[in-house]
Amino acid sequence: xxxxQAASVRPASAADAAGQPGAAEIERTYGKVFWRIVxxxxxxxxxxxxxxxxxxxxxxxxxxxxxxxxxxxxxGAGVFFVGYFLFELPSNILMHRLGARIWIARIMITWGLLSxxxxxxxxxxxxxxLRFLLGLAEAGFYPGVILYLTYWFPSHRRAKIIVVMNIMGxxxxxxxxxxxxxxxxxxxxxVGFTVAASFADNTAVSIAFLSIAAAGVLTCAPLFWSLxxxxxxxxxxxxxxxxxxxxxxxxxxxxPYMIGYLKDLTHSTQTGMYVLAAMLVIGxxxxxxxxxxxxxx
Numbered sequence: 001x002x003x004x005q006a007a008s009v010r011p012a013s014a015a016d017a018a019g020q021p022g023a024a025e026i027e028r029t030y031g032k033v034f035w036r037i038v039x040x041x042x043x044x045x046x047x048x049x050x051x052x053x054x055x056x057x058x059x060x061x062x063x064x065x066x067x068x069x070x071x072x073x074x075x076g077a078g079v080f081f082v083g084y085f086l087f088e089l090p091s092n093i094l095m096h097r098l099g100a101r102i103w104i105a106r107i108m109i110t111w112g113l114l115s116x117x118x119x120x121x122x123x124x125x126x127x128x129x130l131r132f133l134l135g136l137a138e139a140g141f142y143p144g145v146i147l148y149l150t151y152w153f154p155s156h157r158r159a160k161i162i163v164v165m166n167i168m169g170x171x172x173x174x175x176x177x178x179x180x181x182x183x184x185x186x187x188x189x190x191v192g193f194t195v196a197a198s199f200a201d202n203t204a205v206s207i208a209f210l211s212i213a214a215a216g217v218l219t220c221a222p223l224f225w226s227l228x229x230x231x232x233x234x235x236x237x238x239x240x241x242x243x244x245x246x247x248x249x250x251x252x253x254x255x256p257y258m259i260g261y262l263k264d265l266t267h268s269t270q271t272g273m274y275v276l277a278a279m280l281v282i283g284x285x286x287x288x289x290x291x292x293x294x295x296x297x
């Protein structure tokens with residue numbers, strides 16, 4: 001047990017007498033650290049998220065102006081994650097060595113410059129090349145942020161920090177049961193996709209259950225990272241987080257291409273949504289099979 005952990009379970013007066021920081025002082029310190037780094041990291045993450053999804057908004061005009069098919073656009077959207085996969089591990093290791101300030105700044109500057117170059121895209125190959133380079137540039141940002149948080153917050157506080165006071169994250173930390181807090185949203189997402197696809201001809205039902213699916217998927221993402229970071233730290237965390245994220249991001253390549261291909265083939269997105277629902281169920285099963293003693297810390 002560390003001095004901080006010991007102080008958190010004994011009265012402040014006893015801690016002071018022993019020359020150790022008291023629980024109140026620890027809370028004030030973590031509060032200062034939170035407000036110093038988390039809001040800025042979240043702003044960076046919002047920018048990264050917008051950078052990822054803006055290709056979907058651009059599709060509305062690019063498909064018409066450049067005559068890109070659904071398959072071409074799906075492949076272009078997905079090839080981003082090939083570059084992300086290839087440079088994920090090196091990026092996180094370099095961040096561990098060079099420091100977060102330098103490396104996260106490098107990531108954001110290079111992806112900003114590459115995003116601006118998309119204005120010159122005219123052909124599918126140019127689109128593929130720039131999306132691939134954008135993946136290289138952005139690789140390591142999100143796992144880098146997760147790794148950076150491991151330097152400042154212990155595992156029992158990290159899920160709450162990662163989701164920035166998200167109710168599920170707070171509950172998972174309070175109850176020290178992270179698996180079911182992750183399984184629940186994953187299954188909710190699977191149900192949402194299934195029902196939305198089954199009632200594709202009913203706009204109201206589809207929108208309602210797509211919203212449930214989106215809520216489930218978006219809740220899973222931050223809660224998931226409380227599992228591996230519960231038992232990894234230092235250089236192991238840098239490599240482990242990068243490997244997990246890079247392999248997972250291969251779905252970012254396969255999924256858009258699959259959806260685009262199936263839509264061109266069937267003129268419907270229903271089959272693709274059923275596949276996404278099945279993947280969520282498989283993910284929930286994998287989390288359930290993870291030993292509770294390993295992650296509920």
